[in-house]
Amino acid sequence: MENKNEQVSWLSLPRKDQLFILFFVRFSEPVVKASIAVNLLERSLSTIRENHSHEKQTYLYYQLKSLDPSLSSPQIIRQSATLQTAFIVSQCISSLFLGKLSDSPKGGRKLVLLIGLGGSFVDVVQFHSVISCVLFGFIRHFYQALILYTLEGAFNGNVATVRTMVSEVVQEKRFQARAFVLLPMAFNVAVLVSPLMAGQLADLRGRYPDRYGDSQFLRKFPYAPPALVNGMILAGASLVVFLFLEETSKVVERRHDSGIAIGQRLKKVLCLHHFRKTRYERLSNGSTSDVVEGMPLMLEGDRDPETPPQAVKTAGEPQVRRKHTNILPLRRILTANLCLVLMAAAVQDGHIAVYSTLWPNFLSDPVIDDAHIKTPSQRRRIPFRFSGGAGMAPDDIAWSLALLDVLGLPMKLLAYPRITQRVGTLRTWRFFLRFFPLVYTVVPYIAVMPSMTPPPAGKHGFAVWALIMFSQALMVGCSTFTAPSQLVLINLASPHPSALARTNSISYLLTAIVRATASVVSAWVYSYGSAHGLTGLAWWLAGVVSVGGCLINLICQEGNGLEIWLSGDKKHRTPRRRLL
Structure with a gap:
């Protein structure tokens, strides 16, 4: 088992250069998507102002309202869920094919990342050209928005590959808590940075007429600057991956990499080869069995964490050429434990998707009291029968959403690694899953909190914001x-190293389908409940589902990454299953 008293810090992480590149890749795609959403909001708001519409809803609400001002609030919520579903389904389908290519001897992890980054770059160009060509915004119909979201999802399939590479770069369990938390941290940083960047660069001519008023380029392409910056970020990520990211797939890691060769020459030219990064010392053979529960991908001799896989040698013996000539067939990947872990992960992602879909729409939904009901069924009967939402303005909703990222970053950076090192990954996952039902129980009551402003004005006041902040x-x-924790356990549940990328792709495909379905179903349930005096129905059903996820989690086990042995695996360290 892991030695929980051993101090592990961020500075002791192995292969920090490779982890930084993967962090940058994970950062680059969400920052582009969020920046595009802000540009879309700016254009949609200008269209609404031209049409003299003064309704205050969420960003996506504004976008869809600008396309058809006659839409009702429930219709817009359903369209919003449909767009998110199109993005998720398109993304998960592309991830499935990319995962197969990633495990193939003709492909590899690095090639798949470059394909995904290149596709995202093309998507930015397509997005910009549409913006510049359409008269009152970049789309005129909902179906055009649906096509755009579908294309956007198809070019964002790198998530599963990045997860796979993190688990292969950092193979020792004592470092994995910090390594895997980098991925959600990258997403949080992207969501925080991109609105600021896009807000400062969009429509420079309109916001700074004295400085940019004479620019013909900005007159014709007012939203070109953010698109250009997005393209630079993606191009930079692609270049860094090509030059400095090392292949981690065992079936292609010994193939000549021209990008790495060029990168090494650049390092020598820039004299970077004189500087060595922080290293952690290899454990002695006597303490290895007591302290480190090695991942099955490692050889008998522990690898120097700063040494590229192409240069690995076993201590005290000649270099052993590892070949996974036998690749685990797809039909054998779905072991019992992997299925349980995937089921628990799918349930978790499903109810979180419900929260992500309903939260901004619920806060933007107009306030409805007994004086403003449309049907008798909407009459309030606390604690379960009430309609409407909080009726908040976009700025207030943005502040509520910002709380997620502002609070999440320090917790991921400081609290999560310490707690998982102390109690273990599986126990951490089990414990914190228990609080999701409480979240879904209390959120709907924001609609009935006392407000400083009378209906139908949006809700404000201490009680409202106290419940929002608590939730x-x-x-x-x-x-x-x-x-x-879910990411770590899915990787450990992979039955064989040759199936790692496909395991992540299957996981991403399954959870994406569940997220897409949950978003659509929750939107329909919310619309029905709001029309019949049951605004909390969708939330409370999500709470019931989360309880089911907690029960499934109780029978999951922490895997070891090598549950199935194939011929040619004898050079691997014998794994020991750790049960919690």
Whole structure:
């Protein structure tokens, strides 16, 4: 087992250069997507102002309202869920094919990342050209928005590959808590940075007429600057991956990499080869069995964490050429434990998707009291029968959403690694899953909190914001500790190293389908409940589902990454199963 008294810090992480590149890749795609969403909001708001519409809803609400001002609030919520579903389904389908290519001797992890980054770059160009060509915004119909979201999802399939590479770069369990938490941290940083970047660069001519008023380029392409910056970020990520990211797939790691060769020459030219990064010392053979529960991908001699896989040699013996000539067939990947872990992960991602879909729409939904009901069924009967939402303005909703990222970053950076090192990954996952039902129970009551402003004005006041902050803080705490733990456990549940990328792709495909379905179903349930005096129905059903996820989690086990042995695996260290 892991030695929980051993101090592990961020500085002791192995292969920090490779982890930084993967962090940058994970950062680059969400920052582009979020930046595009802000540009879309700016254009949609200008269109609404031209049409003299003064409704205050969420960003996506504004986008869809600008396309058809006659849409009702439930219709817009359903369209919002449909767009998110199109993005998720397209993304998960592309991930499945990319996962197969990633495990193939003709492909590899690095090639798949470059394909995904290149596709995202093309998507930015397509997005910009549409913006510049359409008269009143970049789309005129909902179906055009649906196509755009579908294309965007198809070019964002790198998530599963990045997860796979993190588990292969950092193979020792004592470092994995910090390594895997980097992925959600990258997403949080992207969501925080991108709105600021896009907000400062969009429509420079309109916001700074004295400085940019004479620019013909900005007159014709007012939203070109953010698109250009997005393209630079993706191009930079692609270049860094090509030059400095090492292949981690065992079936292609010894193939000549021209990008790495060029990168090494650049390092020599820039004299970077004189500087050595922080290293951690290899454990002695006597303490290895007591302290480190090695991942099955490692050889008998522990690898120097700063040494590229192409240069690995076993201590005291000649270099052993590892070949996974036998690749685990797809039909044998789905072991009992992997199925249980995937089921628990799918349930978790499903109810979190419900929260992500309903939260901004619920806060933007107009306030409805007994004086403003449309049907008798909407009459309030506390504690379960009430309609409407909080009726908040976009700025207030943005602040509520920002709480997730502001609170989440320090918790991921400081709290999560310490707790998982102390109690273990599986126990951390199990414990914090128990608080999701509480979140879904209390959120709907924001609609009935006393407000400083009378209906139908949006809700404001201490009680309203206290419940919002409590709900968001609890959601941040649950997500911070469960999301990275889920990633680690899925990787450990992979039955064989040759199936690692496909395991992550299957996981991403399954959870994406569940997220897409949950978003659509929750939107329909919310619309029905709001029309019949049951605004909390969708939330409370999500709470019931989360309880089911907690029960499934109780029978999951922490795997070892090598549950199935194939011929040619005799050079691997004998794994020991750790049960919690």
